Amino acid sequence: MDVTMSYETQNLWTWWLAVYLYTGGLGAATLAVTFLTDMYLKPHRNLVIWGAGAGVVLLAIGSMMLFGHLLHHLAAIHILNPLVFFKKPDAWIAWGTQFIIWMMVWGVLYALPYARETPFLKRLPLIGKVLEWGLVIKICEAVTRFRKFVGWLAVINGVGVTVYTGLLLQSFPAVALWANPGVPLLFTVSAFSTAMAFLLLIMYTVIKDAEDTRIRLLYERIDLVLISAELVILFSFYFYLKRGSESAMRSWELLFTDFGWLIGFIGFGLIVPFFLELRGVVKGWTSHVPIITASVLVLMGGYLLRHYFMYAGIYAYPW
Amino acid sequence: MTHYAMVIDLNTCVGCNACMAACALENQTPVWDDHKWRTYVHDKEIGVGNSVHRRFFPRLCNHCDNPPCMSVCPTGATYKKANGIVMVDQDLCMGCGACAMACPYHARVAITYADVALGEEFYGSDYRRSSPSMDKCSFCDHRVEKGLKPACVETCVGSARLFGNLDDPQDPVAQVVASGVARPLMPHIGTRPNVFYIDDLKWRG
Amino acid sequence: MAWSLPRLSRRAFLKSSGYGTAGLGLLSPLSTLVTQALAADDEVKEEVSYSICNFCSSLCNLRVTTHTKGGDKRIVKLDGNPNSTLNRGKICARGQAGLRQTYDTDRIKTPLIRVEGSQRGEYKFRQASWEEAWDYIAKKQAAAQIKPWEWTMVGGWTSCVFYMNWAVPFAMANEVPNIVASPMQHCVTTGHLGTDLVTGNFNIHDEVLPDFDHAKYILLVGNNASIGAVSTCRMVRFAQGRKNGAKIVALDPRCSETAAKADEWIQIRPGTDLAFMLALMRILMQEELYDAEFIRRHTNLPFLMTQDDKGEWQLVTDAEGRPLAVEEDTGNPRTLKKFSNQNHKDQEGRPFTPGLQVPEGFSLEGRPIKTVFQVQLEELAPYTAEWAAEMTGIAAETISRIAHEFGNTRPAIVDPGWHGARFGNIMMLRRVQAMVQALIGGIDSVGGWMNSGEVHHKAHLMYQAMEEGYEMGAPLANLAGMAFAKMVIGAVSQGDNFSHGKPGFAWAWNAQEKAAGRFNVALPVMTDSGLRESVEGQLQFKGEPYLTRAFIINAANPVRHYYPDSYWKETLGHPNVALVVMVEVLPSDTAPYADVILPNTTYLERDEPTLYGNGVNHDLALTTRYAAIEPLYDTEETADILLKMTEVISGNREGFLDWVEKLTGLKAAPVKEAYAELQKTQKKGAFAAACRRVSFAQTAARLGTTPEAIDAILRDKGVYLEERKEKILDQWSMPRRMPVPTDSGRVEFYSGLMRGLRDGGHTEANFSVLATWIPPEYRDGEPATIALEADEFFFAYGKTPTVSHGSTNSNNPVLAGINQFKRDIYKGVWIHPERAARLHINNGDPIRLTNAKSGQVTGGHAHITRLVHPDTLFVYSSFGVENKALSRTHGDGTATNKLIPYQVEPVVAGFRSQEFTIRVAKV
Numbered sequence A: 001m002d003v004t005m006s007y008e009t010q011n012l013w014t015w016w017l018a019v020y021l022y023t024g025g026l027g028a029a030t031l032a033v034t035f036l037t038d039m040y041l042k043p044h045r046n047l048v049i050w051g052a053g054a055g056v057v058l059l060a061i062g063s064m065m066l067f068g069h070l071l072h073h074l075a076a077i078h079i080l081n082p083l084v085f086f087k088k089p090d091a092w093i094a095w096g097t098q099f100i101i102w103m104m105v106w107g108v109l110y111a112l113p114y115a116r117e118t119p120f121l122k123r124l125p126l127i128g129k130v131l132e133w134g135l136v137i138k139i140c141e142a143v144t145r146f147r148k149f150v151g152w153l154a155v156i157n158g159v160g161v162t163v164y165t166g167l168l169l170q171s172f173p174a175v176a177l178w179a180n181p182g183v184p185l186l187f188t189v190s191a192f193s194t195a196m197a198f199l200l201l202i203m204y205t206v207i208k209d210a211e212d213t214r215i216r217l218l219y220e221r222i223d224l225v226l227i228s229a230e231l232v233i234l235f236s237f238y239f240y241l242k243r244g245s246e247s248a249m250r251s252w253e254l255l256f257t258d259f260g261w262l263i264g265f266i267g268f269g270l271i272v273p274f275f276l277e278l279r280g281v282v283k284g285w286t287s288h289v290p291i292i293t294a295s296v297l298v299l300m301g302g303y304l305l306r307h308y309f310m311y312a313g314i315y316a317y318p319w
Numbered sequence B: 001m002t003h004y005a006m007v008i009d010l011n012t013c014v015g016c017n018a019c020m021a022a023c024a025l026e027n028q029t030p031v032w033d034d035h036k037w038r039t040y041v042h043d044k045e046i047g048v049g050n051s052v053h054r055r056f057f058p059r060l061c062n063h064c065d066n067p068p069c070m071s072v073c074p075t076g077a078t079y080k081k082a083n084g085i086v087m088v089d090q091d092l093c094m095g096c097g098a099c100a101m102a103c104p105y106h107a108r109v110a111i112t113y114a115d116v117a118l119g120e121e122f123y124g125s126d127y128r129r130s131s132p133s134m135d136k137c138s139f140c141d142h143r144v145e146k147g148l149k150p151a152c153v154e155t156c157v158g159s160a161r162l163f164g165n166l167d168d169p170q171d172p173v174a175q176v177v178a179s180g181v182a183r184p185l186m187p188h189i190g191t192r193p194n195v196f197y198i199d200d201l202k203w204r205g
Numbered sequence C: 001m002a003w004s005l006p007r008l009s010r011r012a013f014l015k016s017s018g019y020g021t022a023g024l025g026l027l028s029p030l031s032t033l034v035t036q037a038l039a040a041d042d043e044v045k046e047e048v049s050y051s052i053c054n055f056c057s058s059l060c061n062l063r064v065t066t067h068t069k070g071g072d073k074r075i076v077k078l079d080g081n082p083n084s085t086l087n088r089g090k091i092c093a094r095g096q097a098g099l100r101q102t103y104d105t106d107r108i109k110t111p112l113i114r115v116e117g118s119q120r121g122e123y124k125f126r127q128a129s130w131e132e133a134w135d136y137i138a139k140k141q142a143a144a145q146i147k148p149w150e151w152t153m154v155g156g157w158t159s160c161v162f163y164m165n166w167a168v169p170f171a172m173a174n175e176v177p178n179i180v181a182s183p184m185q186h187c188v189t190t191g192h193l194g195t196d197l198v199t200g201n202f203n204i205h206d207e208v209l210p211d212f213d214h215a216k217y218i219l220l221v222g223n224n225a226s227i228g229a230v231s232t233c234r235m236v237r238f239a240q241g242r243k244n245g246a247k248i249v250a251l252d253p254r255c256s257e258t259a260a261k262a263d264e265w266i267q268i269r270p271g272t273d274l275a276f277m278l279a280l281m282r283i284l285m286q287e288e289l290y291d292a293e294f295i296r297r298h299t300n301l302p303f304l305m306t307q308d309d310k311g312e313w314q315l316v317t318d319a320e321g322r323p324l325a326v327e328e329d330t331g332n333p334r335t336l337k338k339f340s341n342q343n344h345k346d347q348e349g350r351p352f353t354p355g356l357q358v359p360e361g362f363s364l365e366g367r368p369i370k371t372v373f374q375v376q377l378e379e380l381a382p383y384t385a386e387w388a389a390e391m392t393g394i395a396a397e398t399i400s401r402i403a404h405e406f407g408n409t410r411p412a413i414v415d416p417g418w419h420g421a422r423f424g425n426i427m428m429l430r431r432v433q434a435m436v437q438a439l440i441g442g443i444d445s446v447g448g449w450m451n452s453g454e455v456h457h458k459a460h461l462m463y464q465a466m467e468e469g470y471e472m473g474a475p476l477a478n479l480a481g482m483a484f485a486k487m488v489i490g491a492v493s494q495g496d497n498f499s500h501g502k503p504g505f506a507w508a509w510n511a512q513e514k515a516a517g518r519f520n521v522a523l524p525v526m527t528d529s530g531l532r533e534s535v536e537g538q539l540q541f542k543g544e545p546y547l548t549r550a551f552i553i554n555a556a557n558p559v560r561h562y563y564p565d566s567y568w569k570e571t572l573g574h575p576n577v578a579l580v581v582m583v584e585v586l587p588s589d590t591a592p593y594a595d596v597i598l599p600n601t602t603y604l605e606r607d608e609p610t611l612y613g614n615g616v617n618h619d620l621a622l623t624t625r626y627a628a629i630e631p632l633y634d635t636e637e638t639a640d641i642l643l644k645m646t647e648v649i650s651g652n653r654e655g656f657l658d659w660v661e662k663l664t665g666l667k668a669a670p671v672k673e674a675y676a677e678l679q680k681t682q683k684k685g686a687f688a689a690a691c692r693r694v695s696f697a698q699t700a701a702r703l704g705t706t707p708e709a710i711d712a713i714l715r716d717k718g719v720y721l722e723e724r725k726e727k728i729l730d731q732w733s734m735p736r737r738m739p740v741p742t743d744s745g746r747v748e749f750y751s752g753l754m755r756g757l758r759d760g761g762h763t764e765a766n767f768s769v770l771a772t773w774i775p776p777e778y779r780d781g782e783p784a785t786i787a788l789e790a791d792e793f794f795f796a797y798g799k800t801p802t803v804s805h806g807s808t809n810s811n812n813p814v815l816a817g818i819n820q821f822k823r824d825i826y827k828g829v830w831i832h833p834e835r836a837a838r839l840h841i842n843n844g845d846p847i848r849l850t851n852a853k854s855g856q857v858t859g860g861h862a863h864i865t866r867l868v869h870p871d872t873l874f875v876y877s878s879f880g881v882e883n884k885a886l887s888r889t890h891g892d893g894t895a896t897n898k899l900i901p902y903q904v905e906p907v908v909a910g911f912r913s914q915e916f917t918i919r920v921a922k923v
């Protein structure tokens, strides 16, 4: 009954799930952003290779986290099967898994023609061979013909993945921190913000193409907006939790008394990069260091957000 | 129609744990892990100052009518039977744990590969499990199907656990639920539980 | 969003349940293959048989389910037998988990012999065959020339309840005058004897089952395991009573499981319940809140008394020893029947109303005369509610209010209580509880105390024999109540019963102490009183040393269950002891002190050698055990072990069978015949099986049916109902329809037994003929009202719902799991936060406990809770196992046997196991 309550921080899905949510969101958003850039801003082979590559690798890392923690690995076969939609249209993991799979499939396809032009990939032992297969060449031709179509399929699935990471948590009704419409929003915004940061980092450190200034500037602006949006969402979370249900209040206590969250995430993960980027957009920086720093901080903050979200999920039990 | 429900009368639960033992043996749960019971009886001290009360609080899966554990389940392993019982299909379950995260009542336990191996040793030739999965109270569906009561109800020495059919107006369980004396846990979450509790605290003064 | 789409959910559910395996197959060819591969030998054959639980003397009827799969038959589930009116189809956690005793990997699986060169206590054993084991025992017996009286049998409650019919004949045939029975000093004599002095109703472990179902007021005095934690037959009725709206008041220094179900938990100071009850009794008597009709008719309260020259109260009797009473209105004396259930007809059968008081200044033959009622009331005069308040720490108004509620509510029950011991005044406490119950007429009545069907039946047969003047024979089977108790005392207390002329060491020792003018025990029935001394050579009988040098310990664990642990460790380990034989199923803490351990089959693997009554059931019924599976290991039956043991130590096999016949009525000749026949086909358990066969045949003859018919019913239902309680109450209600089995046939306030003991020189308050106060002595020589030091506490212990006594079932994996889940509460030392704070003790802190009286020291972990009296420490008495061979329980919790000193009261050597204080320190 409701006379006594006990509280428990969930201990089932811990940091490893935060990794899954983080790499999933980051990878998917990166892929989506690079493909959109490639389709509408400027065809950019390097960016697409990076975007698709990061998408696949990061999602693979995240999925392995989840897969590794399954109780029964063989049974995972049930959700790999697309028919799962007919069976469980209401389960976000079912959607998420399919988004992830199809995002990877379409992502790889979209990048395939570029891959065939990338010397580095052609030099790789196995992949280099595969890229020369007749079938692959045929596929590349088809993809080139339906480039936007394939691109959009990948982007849609990618965005699906980012939203899904939030929806997943939102579907756990007992935890006020999770079960609210702010979460998918927050996670989507954060995913795209980290993707921007990731791409800026790549463009400043690996690709280093002077022609990309326009893109970089655009990314910086978008990131600024996303960080602001994230701060606004967090601001509303603050009040939602503080005056919320038992579960919400306990989550509030955990989050807003924790330096890792306050200083680590909100301070260094959002506010510091916000100002660094604001200045970059308004006045410009003479060096790349501040933006690289901001990007690294945003990436770190992105993980902290998910980590703290998992950690601060409180169940209020009536016993 | 049949709509199974349990009423737990806290006034006569003595915290004897017979239900825990009965459930464990009936359902071959991993007794070697003290966190993995399908049903728990908590032993709580409540009240302030010297007005202190010892309450025994049995809990188990609430067989919700709107079970979040089921909607989040990606494999379809968690399903609800026509009689209202929420079940886990061992073979379908991949043990992702989403259901456990979704359940507001902490009703689910993880059966691991190690548990299955120990189970084979412990329960011997009768062990009914071949793969790991999430597990939880099944309202002893296999017994109920045969017209028996759940194991925990059958043995409850305090007659604190009552089992019945909400769709049968003659059923004492249906009546006590309808009367409002027996109330569900955290109904505001929207789970529509089918386990109801009769409070043991009367205001005396 | 995902989960709040009920329609979607519903469709999903239809789909999944609708598709069933087909849908599954579509998605998972792999698991389907696996499932199909397994399906082939998935055939499970389910069978049901019936048995009796073995984990406490509530003796619940069991239904046992087995599954046979691939040729392997396993016990898979135990349930309460649904046909049982005793436990109503329910069993407690211990009962549920019981099957795991059979499958306990730590079981004793073959005979074990202590390794040559090892010391007792080391637990170094080698596996042996039965032949080797018997050979070992025979050689030791011969080499050490152990005399019959140098043997001591030690038995636990199971040996009493299930094998008394073999254990006592074993003692007689082998001329062993010594039986130590572990329940005696803790509960049967200390607690029950107090009750029985009033109701006469001595029976082994099955006495009164209060009719809680119909009670309106229930007063519990130090009850817990006896009701809610758990005696199933009592709990199911108690729960019903509560559901029916009974008001429940519980006296307990801590909020026990049972007290948690009370409307009022009264935090009494340990050891002072007697004060509470005396005050309550005084109020009932003084304010006439009693059932006057009942006490006049059926108790000895109207009997006349006078004080002799020594100031001792004696009953006034005529020359034939018949009691007198006065007519209510005239005050004229009348002579009553010596033995009868009623007082409202005099000796010649003329009706009258016996008075509870004599007229002012009444005298007979020049002596002032009073009724028992008057003398008792005078004795109670000082015990006012205010006085009791000072003793108990409970407000006088509360005591008075409860007394009035109790006296004004009908039907009401003060539960008789079960575990005795704890304090020297417990026997008196239980006696007063029985008196209080008698005052309100609640004996053998609806909503009151009710005797078991078996007690009624035995008493009925006994009275029939008395009336018709025939010798009943088979006293173990047929004697009821105090007559039975006296027979048991007679058998072992008198040397004349044996050719060697020696009584039990306990009797010899206490006689020796008495002669020396030292503390001694009046009725050391089946106790360890003097054991140590006789092992150490300090006991003389008729000028010769009386040594104890050999033990056979069956289903008992004295190292854990007696106090202190060192007493039995040192005794069994003493160099004078030549041989220790043990019959066990699990390596208890006593097992390391054995030389040979003989493995017993577990209860689910055996048919029992006889039919049993149905415990405390109000209905009269027969039951027994049916083996659910073949024995898993190289184990043997108790009866067969006792037979073989007889052969080895005295060779008197014939005598054993004859004694069985003499004491229990089981005929020797047919047993011998059946035994010879069965031995041809079965290597083990043939004797038990032979006894069973004859027992069925004899019972069938008594009931006018066939053994096959009894067998068929028992196989089908597990219980054979002889008579319903309604009919029993109607015909045999005691004392309303027939006498209670006391000396006088009445419910006795004045005790003739105590009179006899006083006359024999025992004059302590414990031997008072009437209810009186016996102060607890927390500190040597100090009064009951002591002021505690800052670190000093009273002490209380009690049983855990999931463990039997301090028994080996704390090792049961299911129970061990539950105990682990609740470890703080079950294994911690309960301390009140106010007191803990003053000692800077936090929850979970390791603490040191020192017995302020004896100096014993042990450790534990603090469990800080307001559910305990601030002045009291509480521990559950189930933990602290030492033997590492009990792999799931050793080393866990606080052992009471390391804290409690050897300290007994003078009537039956009951343990004063809480009569001290404890000092606590953080370590």
Ligand SMILES: Nc1nc2c(c(=O)[nH]1)N[C@H]1C(S)=C(S)[C@@H](COP(=O)(O)OP(=O)(O)OC[C@H]3O[C@@H](n4cnc5c(=O)[nH]c(N)nc54)[C@H](O)[C@@H]3O)O[C@H]1N2
Pocket (backbone or CB within 6 Å): C054, C055, C155, C156, C157, C158, C182, C183, C186, C187, C419, C420, C554, C555, C556, C557, C558, C560, C561, C562, C583, C584, C585, C586, C588, C600, C601, C602, C603, C798, C799, C804, C805, C806, C807, C808, C809, C877, C878, C896, C897
């Ligand atoms: N520490 C502690 N001591 C106590 C008590 C307590 O609560 N705590 N309670 C006291 C009371 S009230 C009582 S009645 C006594 C009871 O004391 P006991 O009658 O001795 O009680 P149990 O522990 O049930 O049984 C003793 C032994 O029997 C063994 N046993 C079990 N089943 C079988 C079997 O089928 N065959 C054979 N041969 N052995 C078997 C167990 O392994 C155990 O070692 O203890 C008293 N002493």
Ligand SMILES: Nc1nc2c(c(=O)[nH]1)N[C@H]1C(S)=C(S)[C@@H](COP(=O)(O)OP(=O)(O)OC[C@H]3O[C@@H](n4cnc5c(=O)[nH]c(N)nc54)[C@H](O)[C@@H]3O)O[C@H]1N2
Pocket (backbone or CB within 6 Å): C055, C056, C057, C058, C157, C183, C187, C221, C222, C223, C224, C225, C226, C227, C229, C230, C231, C251, C252, C253, C254, C256, C257, C268, C269, C270, C271, C272, C273, C417, C418, C419, C420, C422, C795, C796, C797, C798, C799, C800, C801, C802, C803, C804, C805, C806, C874, C914
């Ligand atoms: N779980 C379990 N149940 C059993 C058994 C068992 O071994 N385990 N054994 C059976 C047997 S043989 C017996 S004898 C009975 C025993 O049944 P009970 O006598 O009811 O059992 P205990 O648990 O020993 O003690 C009861 C209560 O007495 C309280 N107490 C201690 N000191 C005092 C005091 O001075 N005054 C008052 N008022 N209360 C006090 C304790 O806190 C405890 O709660 O249980 C039977 N049922």
Ligand code: SF4
Pocket (backbone or CB within 6 Å): B012, B013, B014, B015, B016, B017, B018, B019, B020, B041, B056, B058, B152, B155, B156, B157, B158, B159, B160, B161
């Ligand atoms: S069996 Fe019944 S009385 Fe005992 S703990 Fe469970 S619910 Fe409570």
Ligand code: SF4
Pocket (backbone or CB within 6 Å): B060, B061, B062, B063, B064, B067, B068, B069, B070, B086, B102, B103, B104, B105, B106, B107, B108, B136, B191
């Ligand atoms: S209690 Fe939990 S596991 Fe049971 S049906 Fe409800 S949500 Fe699902």
Ligand code: SF4
Pocket (backbone or CB within 6 Å): B069, B072, B073, B074, B075, B076, B077, B078, B088, B092, B093, B094, B095, B096, B097, B098, B099, B100, B133, B134
């Ligand atoms: S653990 Fe099993 S039952 Fe639970 S959500 Fe995952 S697949 Fe479904």
Ligand code: SF4
Pocket (backbone or CB within 6 Å): B022, B023, B024, B026, B027, B038, B039, B060, B136, B137, B138, B139, B140, B141, B150, B151, B152, B153
């Ligand atoms: S209904 Fe069955 S599965 Fe559920 S708690 Fe009771 S015994 Fe366990």
Ligand code: SF4
Pocket (backbone or CB within 6 Å): C053, C054, C055, C056, C057, C058, C059, C060, C087, C090, C091, C092, C093, C094, C095, C096, C230, C231, C232, C233
């Ligand atoms: S009360 Fe429990 S331990 Fe005692 S006989 Fe019944 S089931 Fe067995």
Ligand SMILES: [Mo]
Pocket (backbone or CB within 6 Å): C183, C186, C187, C188, C418, C419
């Ligand atoms: Mo006992």
